[in-house]
Amino acid sequence: MTLGHRIKQLRQEFELSQPELADKIGIEQSYLSKLENDKALPSKDIFAGILTAFDISTGQLLQPLMAEGLDAKLLQIGQIEQYYQQCKRSGMNQVKRYVITCIALIAVGCGCLYVNFSKGVFPETMYEYMSEGIVLAGEPEDVFVAWRRLTEDSRDAFEQKQREMIARESVDILLLPAYAGKKFLTPVSGGSRFYRFQEPVVVTRPVNGLFGMGGVVLFIMGILGLLFERKLFNPAVSDRQVLSR
Numbered sequence: 001m002t003l004g005h006r007i008k009q010l011r012q013e014f015e016l017s018q019p020e021l022a023d024k025i026g027i028e029q030s031y032l033s034k035l036e037n038d039k040a041l042p043s044k045d046i047f048a049g050i051l052t053a054f055d056i057s058t059g060q061l062l063q064p065l066m067a068e069g070l071d072a073k074l075l076q077i078g079q080i081e082q083y084y085q086q087c088k089r090s091g092m093n094q095v096k097r098y099v100i101t102c103i104a105l106i107a108v109g110c111g112c113l114y115v116n117f118s119k120g121v122f123p124e125t126m127y128e129y130m131s132e133g134i135v136l137a138g139e140p141e142d143v144f145v146a147w148r149r150l151t152e153d154s155r156d157a158f159e160q161k162q163r164e165m166i167a168r169e170s171v172d173i174l175l176l177p178a179y180a181g182k183k184f185l186t187p188v189s190g191g192s193r194f195y196r197f198q199e200p201v202v203v204t205r206p207v208n209g210l211f212g213m214g215g216v217v218l219f220i221m222g223i224l225g226l227l228f229e230r231k232l233f234n235p236a237v238s239d240r241q242v243l244s245r
Contacts, residue, residue, distance in 0.1 A: 001064045003074060004038035010054050010061070011036075024053040044078040051079070058083040098229060105222030112215030115208065122205045126175040129195035133170045134188060141185055141194040144169070175201060 001009075011021045022032040026049050034040035042050065051061065058079045062070065066087070075081045115121045132144035140146050144165060151161045174195060183196045 001068055002038050002071065003042075003065065004036045006061060006064060007032075007050060008036040009064075010056075014054060021053060025049040041073065041076060047077050047079055095229065098232070099226065102222045102225035102229070105218045105225065107222075109215045109217070109219030109222060112211045112218065114215075116212035116215060119205075119208060122207050122211075123177045124203055124205050124208065126177060126201045126203050127179050128198040128201050129174040129176060129180065129184075130198050131172045131174075131193040131195045133165075133168045133193075134191040135185075135194050136191045139191075141183075141192075144194075173198075175203070 011018070014021075016024070018029050018032055018036075022029040025032065025046065027046060031040065035042055035046075051058065054061070062080065062083065065071075065074075070080075070084065075084060119125070135141055135143055147161055147165050148158075151158050172193060172195075179197075180195075181197070183194065186193050186195065
């Protein structure tokens with residue numbers, strides 16, 4: 001669609017005759033006829049009069065023309081040149097935001113994949129430590145193992161101590177994400193607990209799988225977004241698409 005066809009289309013939509021529209025714009029009917037037949041190009045003032053006559057904006061007038069490709073010579077009209085540059089800047093800003101979003105998706109996806117493969121945030125190798133019971137003040141830290149050698153030789157004393165230690169037994173197992181040494185002592189109510197390293201234990205952490213799946217999805221979305229960027233946005237900012245040849 002040309003500018004002349006668009007003016008004629010609007011005149012018919014508003015049910016105006018050529019003399020009526022020419023009077024509203026402030027031009028001769030013969031000149032309006034030239035405009036509608038694309039034999040003349042309106043000046044900046046006349047174009048402003050056309051917009052006022054139909055009470056529309058530059059964008060509303062140019063919408064059908066932009067869809068098909070705007071004739072480059074129309075950029076000689078000040079309002080059209082200004083509108084075109086605004087559209088171009090807006091398109092470029094939209095592309096920038098889109099590309100930044102795609103890059104962010106890729107970055108977050110890579111981060112999620114790293115969390116999944118490294119197992120650093122949610123480790124799957126845990127370190128098992130066991131404590132047989134609470135060590136009282138003044139007792140050796142390994143009393144639950146050493147009590148046998150510390151007990152008197154008499155059988156009665158041994159059996160009495162054995163019953164006492166069995167009664168005091170309260171096994172506690174800790175699974176730690178990091179190795180804390182072969183042994184350590186931790187204060188608790190009534191005394192302290194002496195923990196000894198047992199073995200590394202592999203546990204399943206479903207959250208790592210979720211990070212892995214989420215990372216793959218985000219990474220693919222970001223890559224596909226960048227691949228389709230030209231098809232999605234170049235028509236908005238390319239002169240070949242906006243300007244007819």
